[in-house]
Amino acid sequence: xxxxxxxxxxxxxxxxxxxxxxxxxxxxGLHDRLDPGANSIAWLVWHLGRIQDDHVADAAxxxxxxxxxxxxxxxxxxxxxxxxxxxxxxxxxxxxxxGSAEMLLGYFDAVHTRTLEYVGGxxxxxxxxxxxxxxxxxxxxxxxxxxxxxxxxxxxxxxxFIRGALVRR
Numbered sequence: 001x002x003x004x005x006x007x008x009x010x011x012x013x014x015x016x017x018x019x020x021x022x023x024x025x026x027x028x029g030l031h032d033r034l035d036p037g038a039n040s041i042a043w044l045v046w047h048l049g050r051i052q053d054d055h056v057a058d059a060a061x062x063x064x065x066x067x068x069x070x071x072x073x074x075x076x077x078x079x080x081x082x083x084x085x086x087x088x089x090x091x092x093x094x095x096x097x098x099g100s101a102e103m104l105l106g107y108f109d110a111v112h113t114r115t116l117e118y119v120g121g122x123x124x125x126x127x128x129x130x131x132x133x134x135x136x137x138x139x140x141x142x143x144x145x146x147x148x149x150x151x152x153x154x155x156x157x158x159x160x161f162i163r164g165a166l167v168r169r
Contacts, residue, residue, distance in 0.1 A: 003127065007119035010149045014052075015112050017156035018045055018105070021163050025101045032166055036090065041159045042104060043096040046075075047085030048155040049108040052115060054084050055148050059131045059141055060118045071107045119145070 001009070022030070022045055030042040039047075050066060057064040066072050072081045078095055085096070098104045127142030139147075 003124045004120050004122050007122060007145060007149075008116055011112065011115050011119065014048075014149065014152045014156055015109075017153065017160060018048070018108055021045070021156060021159035022101050022105055022108075025163070027098065027100060029163075029166060030101060030104065031097055032162075033094075034162060034165055038162075039093055039158065040096065041162050042098050043085065043088075043093045044155045044159045044162075045104055045108055046096050046098070047088075048152045049111045050084040051086070052148050052152055053111045054082075055144055056111075056115050056118055059144055065107070065110045065114050069110055071110070074103065075107070 021041060025041065031040045033040050053064045053066050062068075067081060075098065077083070077097075079092070085093075122141075127140060127145070129141045130138045131141050131144050132139035
């Protein structure tokens with residue numbers, strides 16, 4: 001496997017996990033929380049999509065799907081349009097409400113498609129490019145993409161856990 005194939009496979013696994021966690025859920029199921037301080041499936045998937053969108057768009061030097069394709073308006077969340085969910089409070093988590101699983105997956109799938117377009121053209125040396133100098137050491141594209149993959153898989157797994165817990169209730 002080459003670099004782009006490995007990255008495509010990794011992002012494909014996130015896609016599968018997200019769909020497994022979300023497909024067929026009602027809005028109530030998407031927004032249900034295991035306790036008042038817990039994240040909902042809707043928030044987890046929105047957040048992982050926003051982080052992937054933000055980080056990959058920045059690395060690729062293009063506008064985020066959230067803004068370019070009008071998803072911010074469609075979701076109508078009460079946050080700044082650049083909000084990704086990082087560090088949000090429990091009350092902010094509760095404000096992430098979507099009308100349907102299809103809407104949530106529509107945004108995620110649009111981000112996924114754009115991500116695959118980008119990583120499909122990468123080679124090994126491209127991963128050494130510094131994309132964020134605000135950290136010590138500076139963050140390379142490879143480190144940034146691995147971070148996005150790890151974070152996304154963790155949140156997709158959390159969403160799957162919540163779905164399983166809710167089904168057993």
